[in-house]
Amino acid sequence: MNDRTDIWRARLSEYLDGELATPERAALEEHLEECGDCRALLDDLRRVITQASRLVDSPPSEDLWTGIAERIRAEKPAGIDRGASTVTDRHRSREATRKLSFSMPQLAAAAVLLVTVSSGVAWQLAAGFSSRQEEVAGPAPTAVAGELLRVARVANLDYESAIAQLETALDAGRQNLDTATVRKVEERLALIDKAIEEARQALAADPSNAYLNHYLAGTMRRKLDLLRRTAALTET
Amino acid sequence: MPQGDPDLRDAALAAEGDDGAFERLYRRHVNRIHSLARRMAGPDAADELTQDAFVRAWQKMSQFRGEAAFGSWLYRVAISVILGHRRRLAIHRGREAPEESIRGGTPSHETSTQIGIDFEAAMETLPERARHVFVLHDVEGYKHHEIARFMKITTGTSKSQLHRARMLLRTSLA
Numbered sequence: 427m428n429d430r431t432d433i434w435r436a437r438l439s440e441y442l443d444g445e446l447a448t449p450e451r452a453a454l455e456e457h458l459e460e461c462g463d464c465r466a467l468l469d470d471l472r473r474v475i476t477q478a479s480r481l482v483d484s485p486p487s488e489d490l491w492t493g494i495a496e497r498i499r500a501e502k503p504a505g506i507d508r509g510a511s512t513v514t515d516r517h518r519s520r521e522a523t524r525k526l527s528f529s530m531p532q533l534a535a536a537a538v539l540l541v542t543v544s545s546g547v548a549w550q551l552a553a554g555f556s557s558r559q560e561e562v563a564g565p566a567p568t569a570v571a572g573e574l575l576r577v578a579r580v581a582n583l584d585y586e587s588a589i590a591q592l593e594t595a596l597d598a599g600r601q602n603l604d605t606a607t608v609r610k611v612e613e614r615l616a617l618i619d620k621a622i623e624e625a626r627q628a629l630a631a632d633p634s635n636a637y638l639n640h641y642l643a644g645t646m647r648r649k650l651d652l653l654r655r656t657a658a659l660t661e662t
Numbered sequence: 663m664p665q666g667d668p669d670l671r672d673a674a675l676a677a678e679g680d681d682g683a684f685e686r687l688y689r690r691h692v693n694r695i696h697s698l699a700r701r702m703a704g705p706d707a708a709d710e711l712t713q714d715a716f717v718r719a720w721q722k723m724s725q726f727r728g729e730a731a732f733g734s735w736l737y738r739v740a741i742s743v744i745l746g747h748r749r750r751l752a753i754h755r756g757r758e759a760p761e762e763s764i765r766g767g768t769p770s771h772e773t774s775t776q777i778g779i780d781f782e783a784a785m786e787t788l789p790e791r792a793r794h795v796f797v798l799h800d801v802e803g804y805k806h807h808e809i810a811r812f813m814k815i816t817t818g819t820s821k822s823q824l825h826r827a828r829m830l831l832r833t834s835l836a
Binding site for chain 1: 707709710796835
């Protein structure tokens with residue numbers, strides 16, 4: 427392989443994408459006629475492009491709408507009158523009636539309530555932080571942001587407490603689940619725990635960052651939701 | 663109200679606060695958004711980023727004017743959310759340039775030469791920036807000037823990262 431080949435190898439993607447100027451394209455095609463290595467590499471790159479174009483979209487492993495619905499309840503577009511009770515309003519109302527007992531299903535439902543309250547705090551936090559960054563210069567937002575951050579940290583502690591209780595309860599009911607389900611849940615928990623750890627490490631460097639606090643709360647919400655749904659399975 | 667395109671009709675309703683219409687939009691587009699998030703940021707972050715993208719879209723519904731297809735608009739919202747998330751996490755880890763943030767590491771010789779290796783799994787091993795450019799260009803069909811704007815890089819960097827990604831991936835198809 428010579429220097430000329432090295433130069434053209436670096437331009438093969440541009441050639442395939444039709445981004446070489448006419449003189450360069452002609453020169454490269456001349457080189458290709460005499461260079462088997464570059465012709466082989468060109469075929470490889472074509473296969474990569476073809477493979478990428480054939481990828482098929484797939485759905486998430488679980489329905490994400492519930493989590494979205496919880497969040498947009500507090501995120502109605504500005505100026506919108508919510509008017510009559512919506513499906514999500516009624517859903518929230520049902521959730522709010524569940525919080526007075528402590529068996530497994532009730533514990534799971536309480537987790538949902540905690541998710542709702544805490545995610546609302548997190549979004550208030552993020553919204554308040556960003557809007558004030560855009561609209562106000564100076565020290566005015568400090569007190570508000572500081573208070574919201576304090577509340578968010580308390581919410582994260584509440585998440586940890588709820589998660590610990592659900593994990594303990596799940597351990598007790600684990601024998602009621604089939605092996606495949608347990609494996610799938612453990613895989614997903616491992617992924618979520620990794621994301622939580624990632625967020626915590628980032629927060630260690632910047633504890634007052636609103637985005638990171640929101641991200642941590644959201645990731646804990648995912649874990650709570652997974653534990654809650656798994657807990658429900660142990661009861662069936 | 664738009665009558666023909668169900669997306670336009672539901673987008674108009676969602677902009678007025680109809681979360682049922684927004685749920686229909688979610689159902690029609692979630693596979694594509696989730697696949698984008700999974701390919702760009704990895705499976706562990708895909709669920710959360712998908713939710714973030716739809717919540718952001720909900721917040722911005724009043725800005726959707728119907729000039730472009732709703733799916734295209736939603737996609738750009740999602741790309742912004744995904745890239746913003748990765749950028750912020752990288753910065754707050756103290757790594758300004760997440761360039762060599764490779765999830766799963768560079769393909770080993772054994773892995774890269776396995777016939778029939780899952781192409782998406784191979785994509786996950788790409789360096790982060792090369793993976794983002796590859797997904798946006800070769801999977802999603804964006805142009806380099808669009809990718810450069812999304813990622814705040816030059817078109818030259820976009821081209822070089824795309825070539826780098828293809829060169830790494832070709833071994834997975836050997």
